[in-house]
Amino acid sequence: MPSNKYLSYLLNPLELLRTKKVLQVNPTVVPSREEPEAIKIFVYDFDAHDIAVRELDKVSDCFSFIDSPKVTWINVDGLRKVDVESICNHYGIHYLIIEDILSIGQRPKMDDMEGLVFCVLNMLYFNEKDSSIESEQISIVLGKNFVISFQEDAQRDVFNPLREKLKINLSKVRANKADFLFYSLIDLIVDNYFVVMEKFGEKIELLEEDILRNADTRSLAKINILRKEMIVLKRSIAPVRELVNGILRSENELIEERTEKYFKDVYDHIVQANDLCENYRDMMMNLHDLYLNNVNLKMNEVMKVMAVVTCLLAPATVIGGIFGMNFEQIPLLHNKWGFFISVALMLFIPIVMIRAFRRRGWF
Known part of the structure; x- marks a missing residue:
């Protein structure tokens, strides 16, 4: 292997591990996740005029909300197999859905199973320090009068705007049923894709200017790093279109007809996000061609002299x-x-x- 191919690994010693993480997917192998020492459970029990917010210490404390006449959002931060199975068994969630919740690197998808609507997708974050895209798998289950969300990372998510809306009496989220809350969670995840892509686009533009000014081997290494991040972005966003389309085609009674128009709006957003991904993909290919053209131009200048x-x-x-x-x-x-x-x-x-x-x- 030529020595310049090692340059990207010298710039980022974890690049070899990153490449393996990005490209290696084997659904036949049962993955192992390092379970957290403790999990956080937040419960939002609300209707149009009243809301109760609780942070629970024990998993069993959330069991009583299954009979609540209000809409209940149970947000589980941190995945431990015993706790997830306990919650799912109590709320009548199928074993196959439990497997998907506990899986690693699950492809975004939607299932309509035993009267429940389940979807799994990725929340994306942009790491400014490493110029990398980080993903967190989130699973959302919609039942009658309840929504349960399972997150891997207890330190961050994109749901703070929703939490603020829940504090407002007679807000649209408070005035509707659980399916609107289900829509709101998915909508925030999809909207955050544009925030990540905007920052990713800025990195592409900066790299393009750098290549135009001074194209060297480091520029090629940066292009390869961004191309790997493009794989993460594309693999996380592209299947969500099929996920939302599945919700729209679902005949489950939990999804009311008046809520379908909101999911159509999410569908339009994810189509736009997919188109933007394709544009970034073309830009990355153009950057590679631009780098090669600049290198050839420099070589021609040297040969001319x-x-x-x-x-x-x-x-x-x-x-x-x-x-x-x-x-x-x-x-x-x-x-x-x-x-x-x-x-x-x-x-x-x-x-x-x-x-x-x-x-x-x-x-």
């Missing part, structure tokens, strides 16, 4: 070769001005050649 220098030295080489021959009779051989005349010719002829080259626009 070397060719001009070679042409300018050719008269001196010819004159020196003629007067260096071993003939007894050579004109000006014994003339006291012979050396100066030959040197003058060696200087005069290249000057004339330079003027001729400039008139032709060769440099």
Whole structure:
């Protein structure tokens, strides 16, 4: 392997691990996730006029909300197998859905199973420090009067705007049923895709300017790094279109007809996000072509300079070769001005050649 191919790994020592994480997907192998020491469970039990927000210490404390006449959002931060199975079994969630919740690297999808609507997709974050796209798998289950969301990371999510809306009496989220809450969660995840893509686009533009100014091997390494992040972006966003379309085609009674128009809006957003991904993909290909063109242009400039220098030295080489021959009779051989005349010719002829080259626009 050429040495310049190692450069990206020298720039980022974790690049080898990152490549394996991005590209390796094997659904037949049961993955293992490092379970957190503790999980956080937040419960939002609300209707149009009243809301109760609770942070629970025990999983069993959320079981009583299954009989609540209000809409209940149970947000589980951190995935432990025992706790997830306990919650799902109590709320009548099928074993196959439990497997999908506990899986790693699950492809975004939607299932309509035993009267429940389940979807799994990725929340995306942009790491400014590493210029990388980080994903977090989230699973959402819609039941009668309840929505349960399972997150991997307890430290961050994109649901703060929804939490603020829940604090407002008679807000649209509070005034509707669980299917609108289900829509709101998916909508926030999809809207955050545009935030991530905007930052990713800024990195592409900065890299393009860098390549135009000074294309070197580091630029190629940066292109390869961004192309790997493009894979993460595309693999997370593209299947969500099918997910939302599945919700729209679902005949489950939990999705009311008046809520379908909101899912159609999410569908339009995800189509736009897919188109933007394709544009970024084309931009990455153009960046690679731009880099190669700049490298070739620099090489041509070097070759042009070397060719001009070679042409300018050719008269001196010819004159020196003629007067260096071993003939007894050579004109000006014994003339006291012979050396100066030959040197003058060696200087005069290249000057004339330079003027001729400039008139032709060769440099």
